[in-house]
Amino acid sequence: xxxxxxxxxxxxxxxxxxxxxxxxxxxxxxxxxxxxxxxxxxxxxxxxxxxxxxxxxxxxxxxxxxxxxxxxxxxxxxxxxxxxxxxxxxxxxxxxxxxxxxxxxxxxxxxxxxxxxxxxxxxxxxxxxxxxxxxxxxxxxxxxxxxxxxxxxxxxxxxxxxxxxxxxxx
Ligand SMILES: [Fe+2]
Ligand SMILES: [Fe+2]
Numbered sequence: 748x749x750x751x752x753x754x755x756x757x758x759x760x761x762x763x764x765x766x767x768x769x770x771x772x773x774x775x776x777x778x779x780x781x782x783x784x785x786x787x788x789x790x791x792x793x794x795x796x797x798x799x800x801x802x803x804x805x806x807x808x809x810x811x812x813x814x815x816x817x818x819x820x821x822x823x824x825x826x827x828x829x830x831x832x833x834x835x836x837x838x839x840x841x842x843x844x845x846x847x848x849x850x851x852x853x854x855x856x857x858x859x860x861x862x863x864x865x866x867x868x869x870x871x872x873x874x875x876x877x878x879x880x881x882x883x884x885x886x887x888x889x890x891x892x893x894x895x896x897x898x899x900x901x902x903x904x905x906x907x908x909x910x911x912x913x914x915x916x917x
Contacts, residue, residue, distance in 0.1 A: 757821040762872050765860055770813050771827040772856055777806035779832045779849055783842050792839055792905070794913035801916065802846070809879070816875050839905055840897050847890040854883040889915075 758766075784799035810827075817824040836842045857879045864872040893915050900908050 758817060758872070759867055759869055762864060762867060762869050763817055763822040765863060766813050766817055766822075766872070767825045767827075769856060769860060770810050770817075770824065771830075772853060773806050773810035773813065774827040775830055775832065776849060776853060777803045777810065778829055780806060780846070782832045782834045783836070783846060786834065786836050786842060787839070787909075790839070792909040792912075794909045794916065795839060795842070798912060798916040799842075799846075809882070812878075813875075816872075820871065839908060840894070843890060843894050843897065847887065847894060850883065850886045850890060854887060857883055 780799045780803035784796045784803060787793070787796035787799060814824045833845070836845065857876060861873065861876045861880060864870075864876060893912065896911060896915065897908055900911070
């Protein structure tokens with residue numbers, strides 16, 4: 748693509764800055780899930796660990812999706828620094844509740860981005876963000892279902908709960 752064409756479709760700087768912040772959020776989510784996977788592995792919950800390794804990989808893919816969107820539109824994507832993340836959890840349930848809280852937080856950020864794209868009449872970014880809006884809805888539901896399952900199983904042995912998680916993570 749020659750430069751004159753690139754300039755014409757260049758992403759709005761204000762939007763680009765916000766998308767770069769979201770890249771950082773997705774990296775943070777990826778690192779947080781890796782820490783959750785490590786905790787699950789250390790505590791003998793191998794099915795839950797697998798679920799969080801998968802989640803960590805997915806969050807990196809989200810990051811790369813935004814990264815690609817910025818660069819494909821002539822912008823400057825910023826490789827995010829890795830922030831320290833929480834490695835200590837009280838229980839398996841605490842891990843899943845932390846995951847849900849993180850997803851709820853990310854959803855709010857995606858919605859704020861969407862509002863900005865609409866305000867700026869940036870339809871390309873709006874289209875890109877539609878995918879994330881849908882993804883967030885699914886991810887929140889996924890963790891809500893698991894937490895509900897843990898609640899229903901009550902005082903069942905934790906290993907049994909971990910076995911059930913294998914079926915949830917299809
Ligand atoms: Fe994500
Ligand atoms: Fe997510």
